[in-house]
Amino acid sequence: MSFQVTTSRDGDRRINNNNYGRYRGQGGPTPRSRLDAVDEEGDVNMADRVVSHESRYNPYGGGRGRRGGRGRGNYQERGGYRGNKPLAMDGSQTGSRNAMERLGLPLQGGRGGRRGGGSGHSSYSRDSPSGWYKIFVPFAIDYKKEILLEILRDKSGTPFSPVQFHLEGKTVVFHVQGQNTADALCRVSKQVTAPSGFKLMVKAVPSRAPNFSKLDDATLDLVRQAVKRRHNAAQQTLDLSDFSHDPELTAQHVFFPLNRYAMLSNVVDIVRKTFPEVIAVDLSKNRLHALEGLSSLRKAAPALKGLNLSNNEIRGMSEFDKVRGLAIQELLLAGNPVSSSIKDHSTLVSEIRKRFPKLIKLDGHELPAPIGFDLETPSTLPKTKASFFVNDDVKKMVLQFLEEYFMVYDSGDRQALLNAYHDSAIFSMSAVQRRDARGPFMSEYTSRSRNISFVRDLDRRVKLLKRGRVSVVSELTELPKTQHDPASFYVDITHYSPQLLNFTVTGVFKEVGKNFTFFCQIGLADGVYV
Secondary structure, eight states: OOEEEEEOTTSOEEEEETTHHHHSOOOOOOTTHHHHTBOTTSOBOOOSSOOOOSSOOOTTOOSOGGGOOOOGGGGGGGTOEETTEEOOTTSOTTHHHHHHHHHTOOOOOTTSSSTTTSOSOOOOSSOOTTSEEEEEETTOTTSOHHHHHHHHHHHHTOOOOOEEEEEETTEEEEEEESHHHHHHHHTTTTSSBOTTSSBOOOEEEEEOOOOOOOOOHHHHHHHHHHHHHTEETTTTEEEOTTGGGOHHHHHTTOOOOTTSHHHHHHHHHHHHHHOTTOOEEEOTTSOOOOOGGGTTHHHHOTTOOEEEOOSSOOOOGGGGGGGTTOOOSEEEOTTSHHHHHOOOHHHHHHHHHHHOTTOOEETTEEOOOOOOOOOSSOOOOOOOOSOBOSSHHHHHHHHHHHHHHHHHHTSSOOGGGGGGSOTTOEEOOOOOOOTTOOSSTTHHHHTTOOOTTTOOOHHHHHHHSEESHHHHHHHHHTSOOEEEOGGGOEEEEEEEOSSEEEEEEEEEEEETTSOEEEEEEEEEEESOOO
16 A cells, blocks of 8 residues: 655645555545536536446445445546545536536535535525525526426425526526525425436525615506505405515516515505505515604505504514504504513503504404593583682782782892791792703702702701791892793682682793793782681
């Protein structure tokens, strides 16, 4: 037994065992030998000598042994591998890589699609982020489209719908959606013998979503006809489920996915112009992830009562804000990530009803009656009043008090207010500034505010509570100079008795040189006699 080490032009080192074939079987062709034998024009190059296919290739040895046959060193002459470089069956270094590239097939390393000589079915290397896969069927040009698809559907057991079915040289190419569908088609590989005698191969590679059809007049006319065929005039329903695989559109090589905004909004516009009286629309199985294209559905179909959005890809509850206000009574959401993400069913119902208040059925289940203020008979609310006084005598007394009080308050000297307060008077102030307000506006008031929602410290609460008329007037004197508008006053008497009078007054005022501000003041008078 002798070995010879040689170095090729590209620096690869090879070991040649001249006697190896006496003890090891030569095996059969690799699973890609037919692709290795494809020339630049896509034809099959045959060697001068016919190669037997009786024995199955086994890369780990075993075979005919002493009965003859060429060893592994001569395997290169039959289209094997020299180092990591595949050769054609005639021994030239065209290799299967060029053939794979010409056919548009995925390039795989090693001696086949799988370990163990590639006897398994063809597959792909990774999942598709888009969910789409490009299918290649080399040398399927001899088949008619309908017959080929019927074979693939029958052998795979999957009723798929091809998108953008076309030829690239002698290879049939189309797109399918979903990993399960692509995997099922790959399992058909080498299970069908073509009329040429070769096994039919099927390859799948991840791809982007196929380019959708241009929105020209011809395409929109075909879409319009497809929408009309799906309309049930007797029941006023519209079935738009799985619209991208509509048989009539795919036959015309039109790919119109409704999960694109432009496509969905165009269909809604067709509904507005053609079927505004529709009461139920089915949009299931369209891989919808955004509902912005349905924003005009409320105006397009004002009589809409039912909407089927099941088996789509809606993930966030915020998507339903784009169709908020639809007067639908039934909604189907099963099969969307948003349904499974909310574990508590009552929370899901609550969130959905915020968007659709009239909903009474969700995913086929009756919902509790919504709590609302719908009145069975029309009713007229009483007219509002500017102010409320118990009687004219109370009105005259309170208005006179307010006139004198604010006249002194807006003057330069507020010491005269001592006569308006009792020795045991208690005074506190609450002021709130808008969050979007800027600058130190109302800072003089907010710093003295005793709003217990914000003042947590008990000592500070006691400090901000003023007791006695001297303390009250002293606090009022430190506030900025103001000017009140008596015409804006609204007075409400909340309690009146000969011993006690309680009232509130609201209106606007402004600090001298500044803008007007709304105020509400509560007054309490003890020992009032009218």
